[in-house]
Amino acid sequence: xxxxxxxxxxxxxxxxxxxxxxxxxxxxxxxxxxxxxxxxxxxxxxxxxxxxxxxxxxxxxxxxxxxxxxxxxxxxxxxxxxxxxxxxxxxxxxxxxxxxxxxxxxxxxxxxxxxxxxxxxxxxxxxxxxxxxxxxxxxxxxxxxxxxxxxxxxxxxxxxxxxxxxxxxxxxxxxxxxxxxxxxxxxxxxxxxxxxxxxxxxxxxxxxxxxxxxxxxxxxxxxxxxxxxxxxxxxxxxxxxxxxxxxxxxxxxxxxxxxxxxxxxxxxxxxxxxxxxxxxxxxxxxxxxxxxxxxxxxxxxxxxxxxxxxxxxxxxxxxxxxxxxxxxxxxxxxxxxxxxxxxxxxxxxxxxxxx
Amino acid sequence: xxxxxxxxxxxxxxxxxxxxxxxxxxxxxxxxxxxxxxxxxxxxxxxxxxxxxxxxxxxxxxxxxxxxxxxxxxxxxxxxxxxxxxxxxxxxxxxxxxxxxxxxxxxxxxxxxxxxxxxxxxxxxxxxxxxxxxxxxxxxxxxxxxxxxxxxxxxxxxxxxxxxxxxxxxxxxxxxxxxxxxxxxxxxxxxxxxxxxxxxxxxxxxxxxxxxxxxxxxxxxxxxxxxxxxxxxxxxxxxxxxxxxxxxxxxxxxxxxxxxxxxxxxxxxxxxxxxxxxxxxxxxxxxxxxxxxxxxxxxxxxxxxxxxxxxxxxxxxxxxxxxxxxxxxxxxxxxxxxxxxxxxxxxxxxxxxxxxxxxxxxxxxxxxxxxxxxxxxxxxxxxxxxx
Numbered sequence: 001x002x003x004x005x006x007x008x009x010x011x012x013x014x015x016x017x018x019x020x021x022x023x024x025x026x027x028x029x030x031x032x033x034x035x036x037x038x039x040x041x042x043x044x045x046x047x048x049x050x051x052x053x054x055x056x057x058x059x060x061x062x063x064x065x066x067x068x069x070x071x072x073x074x075x076x077x078x079x080x081x082x083x084x085x086x087x088x089x090x091x092x093x094x095x096x097x098x099x100x101x102x103x104x105x106x107x108x109x110x111x112x113x114x115x116x117x118x119x120x121x122x123x124x125x126x127x128x129x130x131x132x133x134x135x136x137x138x139x140x141x142x143x144x145x146x147x148x149x150x151x152x153x154x155x156x157x158x159x160x161x162x163x164x165x166x167x168x169x170x171x172x173x174x175x176x177x178x179x180x181x182x183x184x185x186x187x188x189x190x191x192x193x194x195x196x197x198x199x200x201x202x203x204x205x206x207x208x209x210x211x212x213x214x215x216x217x218x219x220x221x222x223x224x225x226x227x228x229x230x231x232x233x234x235x236x237x238x239x240x241x242x243x244x245x246x247x248x249x250x251x252x253x254x255x256x257x258x259x260x261x262x263x264x265x266x267x268x269x270x271x272x273x274x275x276x277x278x279x280x281x282x283x284x285x286x287x288x289x290x291x292x293x294x295x296x297x298x299x300x301x302x303x304x305x306x307x308x309x310x311x312x313x314x315x316x317x318x319x320x321x322x323x324x325x326x327x328x329x330x331x332x333x334x335x336x337x338x339x340x341x342x343x344x345x346x347x348x349x350x351x352x353x354x355x
Numbered sequence: 356x357x358x359x360x361x362x363x364x365x366x367x368x369x370x371x372x373x374x375x376x377x378x379x380x381x382x383x384x385x386x387x388x389x390x391x392x393x394x395x396x397x398x399x400x401x402x403x404x405x406x407x408x409x410x411x412x413x414x415x416x417x418x419x420x421x422x423x424x425x426x427x428x429x430x431x432x433x434x435x436x437x438x439x440x441x442x443x444x445x446x447x448x449x450x451x452x453x454x455x456x457x458x459x460x461x462x463x464x465x466x467x468x469x470x471x472x473x474x475x476x477x478x479x480x481x482x483x484x485x486x487x488x489x490x491x492x493x494x495x496x497x498x499x500x501x502x503x504x505x506x507x508x509x510x511x512x513x514x515x516x517x518x519x520x521x522x523x524x525x526x527x528x529x530x531x532x533x534x535x536x537x538x539x540x541x542x543x544x545x546x547x548x549x550x551x552x553x554x555x556x557x558x559x560x561x562x563x564x565x566x567x568x569x570x571x572x573x574x575x576x577x578x579x580x581x582x583x584x585x586x587x588x589x590x591x592x593x594x595x596x597x598x599x600x601x602x603x604x605x606x607x608x609x610x611x612x613x614x615x616x617x618x619x620x621x622x623x624x625x626x627x628x629x630x631x632x633x634x635x636x637x638x639x640x641x642x643x644x645x646x647x648x649x650x651x652x653x654x655x656x657x658x659x660x661x662x663x664x665x666x667x668x669x670x671x672x673x674x675x676x677x678x679x680x681x682x683x684x685x686x687x688x689x690x691x692x693x694x695x696x697x698x699x700x701x702x703x704x705x706x707x708x709x710x711x712x713x714x715x716x717x718x719x720x721x722x723x724x725x726x727x728x729x730x731x732x733x734x735x736x737x738x739x740x741x742x
Contacts, residue, residue: 001459048595053412053418053419054411054412054413054418055412055413055418055419059413060411060412060413060414060480060481061411061441061481061725063439064441064598064725064726064728065598067595067597068597068598071597072595072596072597072728073596073597073600073602073603073609074596074609074613075594075595075596075608075609075610075613075614076594076595076596077592077593077594077595078593078594078595078729079438079440079447079451079593080438080439080440081436081437081438081439082412082419082421082437082438082439083419083436083437087436087437090436091436091438091451091454094451094454094455094458094460095454095458097454097458097459097460098358098359098454098457098458099357099358100358120418121418123416123417123418124417124418124419124422124423125423126423127380127415127416127417127420127423128379130423131417234434235434235435236432236433236434236435237422237425237430237431237432237433237434237435238425238431238432239425239426239431240422240423240425240426241426251432252432255432259434334419334422335419335422336422339422339425340422340425340435
């Protein structure tokens with residue numbers, strides 16, 4: 001495998017788009033930040049890949065206009081996944097692994113505030129028998145949280161502790177949409193929202209976009225003193241069926257972690273849009289108590305659809321760049337109740353290459 | 356660092372119809388997958404990863420349908436990627452699947468693309484008004500008709516060239532048991548007599564709306580070597596340009612020319628007209644055959660129609676185009692590009708049955724999408740690439 005590193009990262013997270021900018025208007029300044037970080041222009045980018053979903057935009061082909069943000073005359077080498085930024089990054093990583101290109105800029109965007117997110121996401125479910133019942137995202141997460149409590153895998157206090165730690169950490173994150181940890185007892189005193197979930201157990205509905213820059217070998221070294229080398233990356237999916245899955249588990253997260261090789265990570269940025277899901281993920285990824293989880297505040301502090309997973313990788317990379325950690329992990333999830341997962345391990349050194 | 360050799364060793368497609376009421380979306384995909392796996396002599400258990408493609412989710416009304424389809428696709432327990440690059444998606448999906456092998460990450464990859472247009476209404480799924488966007492153009496034909504008119508004016512092509520393509524592809528489709536349209540007795544005259552839909556595009560010069568799917572198994576070098584008839588991948592390319600810009604040439608887009616130039620170079624082809632034995636080109640409206648012949652480099656600018664008129668693109672011509680019947684005869688949008696890629700592979704594997712081009716050794720698979728702005732192409736060959 002080639003040595004490939006994350007060398008650029010830019011993000012926007014907000015409760016609502018200010019005014020009504022198009023995706024193009026949102027993306028252009030993010031690309032500018034990436035160029036500033038790398039010293040490159042768009043002609044230095046070998047491959048582009050985006051992640052998004054038409055259902056957030058409420059129209060077909062929302063990614064078509066987004067490519068205008070690149071300035072695609074002359075034409076570019078480009079692709080799109082109808083998935084989170086993290087999977088767009090995976091496609092770009094593949095492209096670099098084929099040897100065809102040296103560099104890639106990947107981006108994702110989504111305007112959750114344009115609709116009612118929990119209902120929009122219900123359209124992800126099986127359309128013939130399940131969708132007509134309209135079980136929405138928060139309700140399904142509530143069922144998952146209840147299943148875990150009933151099984152003794154966690155309790156409401158453990159969930160509140162996740163929230164308290166995340167929202168306290170988010171105080172140091174300028175992009176966080178929600179912050180301020182309060183105390184566990186105070187959190188537990190707040191009213192139920194979707195029993196056993198309180199509002200703070202659920203990620204805020206967030207608009208936003210993000211971009212990540214990848215580079216191979218010396219290209220990466222030219223850009224940064226401490227490139228965040230991708231030394232392991234894996235992803236996997238489970239069957240959706242809610243009736244047959246053990247909702248307290250996420251086998252696909254476990255497989256993704258096994259494929260990526262997560263031993264020895266110091267910091268883990270986990271994409272857990274509901275507090276109890278962090279508990280599930282910690283277990284499936286086999287993270288010990290000494291691993292620092294979500295120092296950015298995680299998805300509970302801001303969850304821009306289709307970029308929140310990639311933002312975890314970007315946050316994990318920043319810890320390598322600034323030298324505060326030597327081995328970190330970024331995780332992304334997709335689908336109801338942690339159905340699909342990706343794990344990306346980043347290192348300060350390239351030893352061994354990606355698994 | 357160079358690409359690992361990869362080859363197609365299994366291909367499957369569904370019978371394409373305007374309504375496949377006998378199968379769900381999952382059943383449709385599985386029909387193609389099962390045929391591809393049988394062709395490859397493999398089971399789902401052996402597959403390392405799955406790559407799925409389809410056109411906009413609004414076509415069937417399910418957001419990210421790969422999530423609910425995961426189990427039926429055989430992806431539960433494996434990595435699953437979902438590609439969406441407009442009409443070129445079937446081609447792009449094949450390329451992403453190939454890159455998993457070419458990158459040395461996986462050894463046996465299954466890829467599938469589908470569209471079940473009958474479960475919703477593609478016309479209206481493409482007609483959602485949003486602020487700050489151009490008004491829609493009453494379907495794709497309305498968008499492309501001015502480009503066709505412009506091509507006719509620029510090239511001086513006689514008005515029956517499009518009808519030649521339509522009559523050819525519909526006749527070719529009769530040799531393809533999976534084709535949707537089976538219009539016997541289609542002639543240049545009968546096409547010319549059909550109603551004008553979007554001047555100058557006639558009804559018989561347009562593609563149908565189909566339910567259908569296509570699947571392929573792409574494997575690493577050593578596995579391919581033990582297959583009786585692998586279709587080796589000699590080159591792949593994707594290029595994109597903007598939808599609208601004053602300097603855009605939508606008749607002969609730069610993204611198409613750039614992509615072709617890169618593809619031929621990668622595949623070691625200097626004279627595509629001579630070296631390509633069969634071409635499966637994305638022609639949803641008949642006039643796109645002469646237009647793409649030019650931007651792909653099979654003909655000089657403004658000369659593509661002469662190639663079509665001469666019969667060179669017919670099954671018995673020297674550069675047969677769409678011997679399968681093409682998009683004009685079957686158009687499950689998300690799968691249409693993969694069908695072009697798959698049919699090209701079938702030709703070099705010698706498994707195209709009645710629409711087989713004798714002795715085909717190198718073939719082109721081509722797809723485009725959006726407002727003639729997204730392009731994906733590959734060249735496959737009966738022999739392992741030497742470069």
